[in-house]
Amino acid sequence: MADNDIFDEAEEQEEPRTGRGLRAQLEQALARVKELEARNSELEARVRQVDLASLLRQAGAREGAEALYPRDREVSEKAVAEWVEQYAAFVKAAAAAEPESETEVAEPPRVPEETRVAAQRLAQLADSASSRPAADIESALERIRSAQSVKELQEIYTSLGIVRQ
Numbered sequence: 001m002a003d004n005d006i007f008d009e010a011e012e013q014e015e016p017r018t019g020r021g022l023r024a025q026l027e028q029a030l031a032r033v034k035e036l037e038a039r040n041s042e043l044e045a046r047v048r049q050v051d052l053a054s055l056l057r058q059a060g061a062r063e064g065a066e067a068l069y070p071r072d073r074e075v076s077e078k079a080v081a082e083w084v085e086q087y088a089a090f091v092k093a094a095a096a097a098e099p100e101s102e103t104e105v106a107e108p109p110r111v112p113e114e115t116r117v118a119a120q121r122l123a124q125l126a127d128s129a130s131s132r133p134a135a136d137i138e139s140a141l142e143r144i145r146s147a148q149s150v151k152e153l154q155e156i157y158t159s160l161g162i163v164r165q
Contacts, residue, residue, distance in 0.1 A: 049066065052066045052069055052080065055075065055077055055080040056069070056080060056084065056091075058077070058080075058081075059080055059081045059084040059085075060084060060092055060093055061084050061091045061092060062091060062092065065084075065091040068090070068091060069083065070083075124161070140156070140160055143156050144157075
């Protein structure tokens with residue numbers, strides 16, 4: 001039995017040395033696994049971002065919309081397209097302006113009514129002035145220059161058709 005006791009002691013002495021070596025190897029392996037898992041997570045995040053940007057462009061979203069896409073939402077063609085449609089007012093790219101056709105005539109700008117009426121009066125005055133003899137025009141100008149009051153001037157303008165009452 002004494003022989004057995006010696007064998008047992010030697011076995012006990014070798015196991016701790018071997019156990020310590022295995023424990024160190026295990027700790028190194030666990031550290032490496034942790035490092036690789038962190039790297040894998042980083043790469044998965046990059047791939048998700050690239051896929052998301054591509055799918056958003058395909059769905060018609062404007063640049064930078066990926067910042068608004070929920071992190072916990074699936075990144076698939078269907079999910080991204082649904083999200084873009086749901087939030088179209090915020091993420092859809094503005095539609096490119098279609099070129100106007102050459103046959104299409106642009107609507108003239110709206111002119112205020114007062115301006116339009118004044119332009120018509122000026123046109124009528126120009127027409128009537130060209131049809132009046134020069135003596136009539138000179139006479140009207142003399143009457144305007146010699147007016148002594150605003151009321152008299154208004155009466156002259158009214159008689160000439162420059163203003164209406």
